[in-house]
Amino acid sequence: MIKIKNLSLKIGERYILKNIDFVLQKKTIHSFVGESGSGKSTLLNLILGIKIPNSILKYDKFDILGKNYSLYSEKEFQLLRGNKIALIPQNPSRVFHPYIPIGEQVKDYFKIKKKEFASKKKILELWEKINIRDFEKKFDLFPKNLSGGEKQRIIIQICSVLEPEILLADEPTTALDSNSEKEILEFLIESYKSFLNSILLVSHDPRIIRNLSDEVSILKSGEILEKITLLKANLYKINFEYSKNFIFG
Numbered sequence: 001m002i003k004i005k006n007l008s009l010k011i012g013e014r015y016i017l018k019n020i021d022f023v024l025q026k027k028t029i030h031s032f033v034g035e036s037g038s039g040k041s042t043l044l045n046l047i048l049g050i051k052i053p054n055s056i057l058k059y060d061k062f063d064i065l066g067k068n069y070s071l072y073s074e075k076e077f078q079l080l081r082g083n084k085i086a087l088i089p090q091n092p093s094r095v096f097h098p099y100i101p102i103g104e105q106v107k108d109y110f111k112i113k114k115k116e117f118a119s120k121k122k123i124l125e126l127w128e129k130i131n132i133r134d135f136e137k138k139f140d141l142f143p144k145n146l147s148g149g150e151k152q153r154i155i156i157q158i159c160s161v162l163e164p165e166i167l168l169a170d171e172p173t174t175a176l177d178s179n180s181e182k183e184i185l186e187f188l189i190e191s192y193k194s195f196l197n198s199i200l201l202v203s204h205d206p207r208i209i210r211n212l213s214d215e216v217s218i219l220k221s222g223e224i225l226e227k228i229t230l231l232k233a234n235l236y237k238i239n240f241e242y243s244k245n246f247i248f249g
Contacts, residue, residue, distance in 0.1 A: 001026055001166055001198045002047060005061035009042065009222075011054055016042050017222045024166065029192070029199040029212050033246040034219030040202040044168045047200070048085060049077030065165060082113050086164040088188075090171040092151035096143040103139030106154065110161075117161055130157050130187065149180030153187055160191045167192075169201045173208065185211070206247055218243040 002024040009017040062069035110118035127135035173181040216228040
């Protein structure tokens, strides 16, 4: 799905990412964890084809869905986004325009990406399945009138309808309260089991990492300190003390 070997990203004299090696296999969840500023979100942006201003990118291998990164045009990346590769963001409120009813925004998005779902009737059928309270009324409400958990469920459901080959999840529960966080994790796991091929997950939460990950890459100052593979339920072999807090808290 994704193969990266010896990837480095530099701005001026500072390395944002350095000597990155990892492979995202089919039907697996690979998590990236590390302190703020360690390069996690930057890596997701690169995979989405988002250029980092004033940067120098070098690698021995950077393949996305079997094709070399350098061979993708911007138009091809635009076609990948949402179709083959989808993103669940940290803050779902940033995805939606604040002054357009949320149902209309979802409908307009489906007009571009999957026309057979671009009707109020179809969208309400989807929202009923994910337990959006008073879902019929909320179609015409502005995003601020929905909870963070509701908006995040809508985003995950859009991803499930589009059936991407890779899902990027960038701190998907950061902006949510504890109840919403539990709901979103359960929904994400359910969606993964039903349709997703692979997930690349960024999180600070040890519970999320333990419960979801097949493999974990520990990032420190832009470099992978170690890769940790799940041996069996919640059991990992860890070599560095630095890594343990990210797995066990």
